[in-house]
Amino acid sequence: MVEARGLSKTYPARNGTPPFCAVDGIDFQFGRGEAFGFLGPNGAGKSSTMRMLAAISPVTAGTLRVLGMDPARHGPEIRSRIGVVPQDDCLDRELTVRENIYVYGRYFGLARSVIRTRLEGLLAFAQLEDKADAQVEMLSGGMRRRLTIARSLINEPEILLLDEPTTGLDPQARHVLWDRLYRLKADGVTLIITTHYMDEAEQLCDRLAVMDGGHIVAEGSPRELIESHVTREVLELRFAPDDHAGVAERLREAGVGERIDVLPDRVLLYAQDGESALAAVHGLSLEPLTALVRRATLEDVFLKLTGRTLID
Amino acid sequence: MPPALHAFRYWLRLYSRTWRGTIVISVVNPLLFLLGVGVGIGHLVNEGHPAALGGVSYSDFFAPGLLAAAMMQTAFIEGGGRVAQAASPTGSYRAAATTPMEPEEILAGHMLFIGFRLITSSAAFIVVMELFGVVSGWWAFAVWPAALLTGLAFAAPLASWTVTLRQYSKINSLFRFVLMPMYMFSGTFFALSQLPHIVRLVASVLPLTQGVELCRALSLGHASVAGVAARTAYLLLFVVGGLLLARVNYRRRLHG
Numbered sequence: 001m002v003e004a005r006g007l008s009k010t011y012p013a014r015n016g017t018p019p020f021c022a023v024d025g026i027d028f029q030f031g032r033g034e035a036f037g038f039l040g041p042n043g044a045g046k047s048s049t050m051r052m053l054a055a056i057s058p059v060t061a062g063t064l065r066v067l068g069m070d071p072a073r074h075g076p077e078i079r080s081r082i083g084v085v086p087q088d089d090c091l092d093r094e095l096t097v098r099e100n101i102y103v104y105g106r107y108f109g110l111a112r113s114v115i116r117t118r119l120e121g122l123l124a125f126a127q128l129e130d131k132a133d134a135q136v137e138m139l140s141g142g143m144r145r146r147l148t149i150a151r152s153l154i155n156e157p158e159i160l161l162l163d164e165p166t167t168g169l170d171p172q173a174r175h176v177l178w179d180r181l182y183r184l185k186a187d188g189v190t191l192i193i194t195t196h197y198m199d200e201a202e203q204l205c206d207r208l209a210v211m212d213g214g215h216i217v218a219e220g221s222p223r224e225l226i227e228s229h230v231t232r233e234v235l236e237l238r239f240a241p242d243d244h245a246g247v248a249e250r251l252r253e254a255g256v257g258e259r260i261d262v263l264p265d266r267v268l269l270y271a272q273d274g275e276s277a278l279a280a281v282h283g284l285s286l287e288p289l290t291a292l293v294r295r296a297t298l299e300d301v302f303l304k305l306t307g308r309t310l311i312d
Numbered sequence: 313m314p315p316a317l318h319a320f321r322y323w324l325r326l327y328s329r330t331w332r333g334t335i336v337i338s339v340v341n342p343l344l345f346l347l348g349v350g351v352g353i354g355h356l357v358n359e360g361h362p363a364a365l366g367g368v369s370y371s372d373f374f375a376p377g378l379l380a381a382a383m384m385q386t387a388f389i390e391g392g393g394r395v396a397q398a399a400s401p402t403g404s405y406r407a408a409a410t411t412p413m414e415p416e417e418i419l420a421g422h423m424l425f426i427g428f429r430l431i432t433s434s435a436a437f438i439v440v441m442e443l444f445g446v447v448s449g450w451w452a453f454a455v456w457p458a459a460l461l462t463g464l465a466f467a468a469p470l471a472s473w474t475v476t477l478r479q480y481s482k483i484n485s486l487f488r489f490v491l492m493p494m495y496m497f498s499g500t501f502f503a504l505s506q507l508p509h510i511v512r513l514v515a516s517v518l519p520l521t522q523g524v525e526l527c528r529a530l531s532l533g534h535a536s537v538a539g540v541a542a543r544t545a546y547l548l549l550f551v552v553g554g555l556l557l558a559r560v561n562y563r564r565r566l567h568g
Binding site: 011054056057058075076077079080084086087088089090091092094095099103104106107108109151152 | 321329401402403412
């Protein structure tokens, strides 16, 4: 459905700022019904990639095919067959929920009767039936997000692009949203998601590209990424902050764990078996203030690949 | 239906919620000005029978000038803040840009709406001029397109600039440092012939001056074909230039 080779995006110099290369030669492809995610911190190039996929930002270099078409020559055709949920909701606050969807549908050249038929289904999907005639101004952030997603489905898209779908939402609203996205996936819609939340990436995506500084630094299923880059478990140790560097040094010398990372507030010790690693720590007569054994996550993968955490 | 018309209808829909507020700015304010300045100050001015007015009463002279200035103001409201807001990351252009609509169509739809605003608010103004008897009968129908042209000569270049903006404060600076002085020195309130020669030269290249003179000549009913043609051509230059630049800038901002 989508194929990119050496895809790059450079923004020209503007008002004294030098040209900026946001995406630097990335390759990826995905097929029908897949849920593909771009995971990375802010500024990794995720949104720029999404804008190119949505045919609203010209490709600087490399090739891109969306639904078999070149965005440079078939922008409107591509846009008529995909759905876009931008990072900012860009809804009309003065208009009602229903009107927002209606106006958007008209931009696709859909007949009034078609939009009216689909509207009821979309309102139900977004769980906004009660709010159908309320002004968007009155909706909560989670409702607005669901409305934006419902709106993006008015043309029954084959691919849905979601840029940071749950950023800024409270945990409950996020879970409601994820539930809606599972349903879409079950219906065979290809989902393309950017996120800097590793739990979101793990929950929603079959396959992930980890992005940093405009590059894809790793790619695979969440499980594959964890298995190939980090150990099964992670032991989190907390000491007095000034002791962290010294402790890490002693643990390295003693050969405890396969890898050690020092964060500002804790030491991460990667091991296949966290409990026996903790026993080894105690064996060195080190007494952490707190100790926690947990499964390795994508956050650990990202830290190992880039030396930085996802959320700064 | 051409895509631009969908965008036009969107703006109409939005306007149907907010039109009451705009009536004050587009109709009531000019009306108060017409009464206060045209009739009030006009009374004082007419006492002296000033030659600079060319033998017409002050309100006859002032009303078409005020009409042109009101068109500039409407163009500023619609083509200034509104465009910048629509082009911001949360604005309505952003939603439209993800649909099959092209940036040029989004522009065309908005320009149609701005044209609609100019046509309706100038119509209201001209009706008032008729009621006051300050426009020469059937000439009102010639003043109407002139008012529209004056408004578009501002709206198109304004939209081409505001669509690029990231800071709204620049719009207010434009109003204070460009549009307000233009308002004062474009012969709305007095005849340009009263100004020193050099100031008159500068004033005469201002688009509002050309709009004021065009509306006035038609309203007073003593327009010459050559004068109307020249001023129309001059204002059209701003409309066409503004639209061409806007096409480029809309694409750059919305599909950049």
